[in-house]
Amino acid sequence: MTAPEYGRGFALMREAAGEAWGDYTRHAFVEGLKDGTLPREAFLHYLRQDYVFLVHFSRAWALAVVKSETYEEMLSAVGTVNSLISEEMKLHVGICEAAGIPQDELFATPERPENLAYTRFVLEAGYSGDLLDLLAALAPCVMGYGEIGARLAKEKTSEVYADWIATYSGEVAQGDCAAVGQLLESALIHRLGEDYANSPRFATLCDKFRKATELEVSFWQMGLTR
Template identity: 80%
Template sequence: MNTVDHVGAFDRPFSPAAGYGRGFALMRDAAGDAWRRYTRHAFVEGLKDGTLPRETFLHYLRQDYVFLIHFSRAWALAVVKSETHAEMLTAVGTVNALVAEEMQLHVGICEAAGISQEDLFATPERAENLAYTRFVLEAGYSGDLLDLLAALAPCVLGYGEIGVRLGAESGSDTYRGWINTYAGEEYQAACRAVGGLLDSALTRRLGADFVASPRWERLCRTFRTATELEVNFWQMGLTP
C-alpha cells in the first residue's frame, strides 16, 4: 500500500516549478494524483523523518545504481536525438552529472556500508527496475527527443522537487547527505537545465502554443506512465 502524507502541502505552489519550466509544470499538473503518490510516497517520508530502515535504504540504493546505468544510457540517446548544439550540450552535461556525481553518491554510501562497487554493479535487476528503465529507453528508441524527455523528466525533476521539500522539512540527520545532494544548488541547476531543455524542445518541434498540438496529450501520458513507474520503484524499495 502506498502511503501519502501531508496531502494539503501538495496543494500549495511548488516553489522551484517556475525554474523548472512551463512544460514540466503543465505535465506535472496533468499527472494528477500520480505525482503526489510519487513525491510523497511512504519511502520519501521515511527519508524525511529518518524512520526508513537502513537496510531498506541500502536495498533501494543498489537498485537505483543499476537504474542510473540505464538512465545514463537514455540520456546518451538524447544526444543522438538532439537537433541543436544546445540540446546536445544539456544532454551531455546530464550524462556527466549522472555518471560522475550521482552514481558516485551511491558508491560512497554503499562502500561505507561494506558493499563494494563491484558488488553494486552486479546487483540483480528487479522487475520494477527493468520495467521502468526499458520503458524510458523504448520511448527514446521509437520516438524523438520530446518522447524521450517526457519519459526522463519525472525522475530528474521529481527528485529535485523531493530534495527541495525534504531539505526544508526534514528534522532528522539520518539521511541528510542524500537529501542535501538533491536539494543542493548543483543538482537544482541540473534540474533547471533539463526543464529549459524540455521547454525549448517543445517550442522547436511543436511551436510556442505546444499544448494545442495533437502530440501534447501523448507526451503527458508518457510523463504520467513514467511517474507511475517511479511510484512502483519506491514501493520496490520498501520490499527487499
C-alpha cells in the same frame, strides 16, 4: 511548500499527471527519508537498485544526444550525462562502500522487475520516438527528485539521510533540474511551436510522463518491500 520552478512544459506535464505525482513525491519511502524512520536495509536495497537504474538512465541521456537536433540540445544532454555519472552515481558508491558494499558488487546488483520495467520503458521511448518522447519519460525522475530534495531539505526532522537529501536539494542537482526544464521547453517549442500545449501530440507526451511517474511510484514501493 511551493514546488520549484522548472519551466512551463514541465509544470503542465506535472499537472496532467494528477494524483500520480503526489503518490510519487510524497510516497511513504520519501517520508521515511524525511523523518529518518526508513529502515537502513530498505535504503541500501533501494540504493543498489537505483545505481543499476542510473546506469541505464545515463545511457538514455546519451541517447538524447543522438536524438538532438541542435547544438544546444546536445550540450544539455551531455551535461546531464556527466552529472549522473560524476555526481549521482558517486553518491551511491560512497554510501554503499561505507556500508561494506564494494563498487564491483554494486554494479553487479541483480535488476528487480520494477527496475527493469522502468528503465526499458524510458529506453524504448527514446528508441521508438524522438527527443520529446524521451524527455517526457526522463523528466519525472530528474525533476521529481529535485522537488523531493528541495522539500525534504526544508521539512526534514532527522539527519539520518541528510547526505541523500543534500545531494538532491543542492545547487548541482537543482541546476540540473532547471537545465532539463529549459531543454524540455525549448524542445517543445522547436518541434511543436509556441502553442505546444494545444498540440494534439502534447497530450500523448503528458501520458508518457504520467506513466513514467507511475513507474517511479512502483520503484519506491520496491524499496519498501524488497
